[in-house]
Amino acid sequence: MKTLLVSPYSPYPLVFGGAIRVYHVLKMFAGFSDVTLLGYRTWQDEGSADEHLRSLCVRVAMLDGPPSRVQPKWLLQARGIFGVRPFQYHAFYSPALQLLIDQALRRERYDYIVMEQSQMAYFRLRQPGAIHILDLHNIEHELLARRAIVQHNLARRLALTLEARKFRRDEQAIYRQADLVFTPSERERALLAALPGMPRVETLPNSIDTDYFALRQADPAANELVFVGSSHVDANRDAINYFVQQIFPLIEQRVPDVTLSIVGGDPPAEIRVYGERPKITVTGFVADVRAYMARARVMVVPIRSGGGTRLKILESMSFGLPVVATTIGAEGIDAMHERELLLADDPPAFAAAVERLLTDATLRRRLITNGRKLVETGYSWQAVGRRLQDHLLALGQHEWSVN
Numbered sequence: 001m002k003t004l005l006v007s008p009y010s011p012y013p014l015v016f017g018g019a020i021r022v023y024h025v026l027k028m029f030a031g032f033s034d035v036t037l038l039g040y041r042t043w044q045d046e047g048s049a050d051e052h053l054r055s056l057c058v059r060v061a062m063l064d065g066p067p068s069r070v071q072p073k074w075l076l077q078a079r080g081i082f083g084v085r086p087f088q089y090h091a092f093y094s095p096a097l098q099l100l101i102d103q104a105l106r107r108e109r110y111d112y113i114v115m116e117q118s119q120m121a122y123f124r125l126r127q128p129g130a131i132h133i134l135d136l137h138n139i140e141h142e143l144l145a146r147r148a149i150v151q152h153n154l155a156r157r158l159a160l161t162l163e164a165r166k167f168r169r170d171e172q173a174i175y176r177q178a179d180l181v182f183t184p185s186e187r188e189r190a191l192l193a194a195l196p197g198m199p200r201v202e203t204l205p206n207s208i209d210t211d212y213f214a215l216r217q218a219d220p221a222a223n224e225l226v227f228v229g230s231s232h233v234d235a236n237r238d239a240i241n242y243f244v245q246q247i248f249p250l251i252e253q254r255v256p257d258v259t260l261s262i263v264g265g266d267p268p269a270e271i272r273v274y275g276e277r278p279k280i281t282v283t284g285f286v287a288d289v290r291a292y293m294a295r296a297r298v299m300v301v302p303i304r305s306g307g308g309t310r311l312k313i314l315e316s317m318s319f320g321l322p323v324v325a326t327t328i329g330a331e332g333i334d335a336m337h338e339r340e341l342l343l344a345d346d347p348p349a350f351a352a353a354v355e356r357l358l359t360d361a362t363l364r365r366r367l368i369t370n371g372r373k374l375v376e377t378g379y380s381w382q383a384v385g386r387r388l389q390d391h392l393l394a395l396g397q398h399e400w401s402v403n
Helices: 017-030 049-056 073-082 088-090 095-107 118-122 138-147 156-176 186-193 232-253 271-275 290-295 313-318 346-357 361-378 381-394
Strands: 002-007 034-041 059-064 114-115 131-135 178-185 200-203 222-226 259-263 280-285 298-301 323-325
Touching: 002 017, 002 095, 002 232, 017 034, 017 114, 017 290, 017 381, 034 095, 049 059, 059 095, 073 156, 073 200, 073 298, 088 118, 088 156, 114 118, 118 156, 131 138, 138 156, 138 232, 138 346, 178 186, 186 200, 200 313, 200 381, 222 232, 222 290, 232 259, 232 280, 232 298, 232 346, 259 271, 259 290, 271 280, 271 381, 290 313, 313 361, 346 361
Parallel strands: 002 034, 002 114, 034 059, 114 131, 131 178, 178 200, 222 259, 222 298, 259 280, 298 323
Antiparallel strands: none
16 A cells, blocks of 8 residues: 655654654554655754655655745745735745655555645645545644734734634635544544534544653652743743743742743744743753653643644653643643643642642642553554554555554
């Protein structure tokens, strides 16, 4: 069997949530088919990354891009505001990648054509006889609308609101081009399945490597908190500002020796400046986040916008690191407040939840035990691979095994 997978970014190295999802989906398809990977190269030096991907794929062809990384962003945004097409089209579509896709479709007959994220469905990917699968990481227009709500700059808020409305129209048409749509959570599946004229919509949760994030044995003695996420992402940057400005001071009043590590690549100046405070460390990119997770007593996920499923929560549960999150931050994960994590949606409640975890070892142990069990049974890449198998079998495809 043969699979063509088209991605908006390199799925390796595993340095952010989108790459992790694409990598595990690719790995699942590589378990039973020959995979051709096409897309954009998003890192400067990917020699070793390409080598690793070629160990999974029969062909890898990645172009520099996407356009939003190699062209002036203001120009693409202007086209999105004043043109018919939304910014998402101009940010991801390129004739050069379309040419690569056309060549691949002429060269091979594929059993599966997998489009990672809605934006990649702007490319012409139809091939008679193939099953066309759209793998959603978010409902993108919903994510844009949520980003608009938390903007303080009026012009940016209006631009994002307009973009959300434009892309909503395109995105709903994109869904109907597929034979099968995967969503990362049941909430998103239900929303899409209720739309008229939709194809089959199924949940394919985000998955993690539970061996890599093996359950730690030690409970750190220090009252250290950790936030993990690339701060060039709007939702993460907003979460960091929200936490440092409105929540962390409340925690300091209750737990004077508390410290915070902000871990993730590309921190802008507004985030780097927090590292000048005596109790806060801003690391920038780190190759292995587990070193910082191992030192922490609590993972904080104060997300107020965004969508999909937070891999940082699943990784923390797998690792044995208790989590305090907002309801939006934990959205899409089959976890319950007080069972696998603590939820809090305003600064006083969030600070109180963090204090509870820092001072209550029994509560920490309960959340750790339940969280690890949840991840092992529902979110390991092997467990999610079996769900993928079930979805493909429902379409009449041949059975395959997950190793």
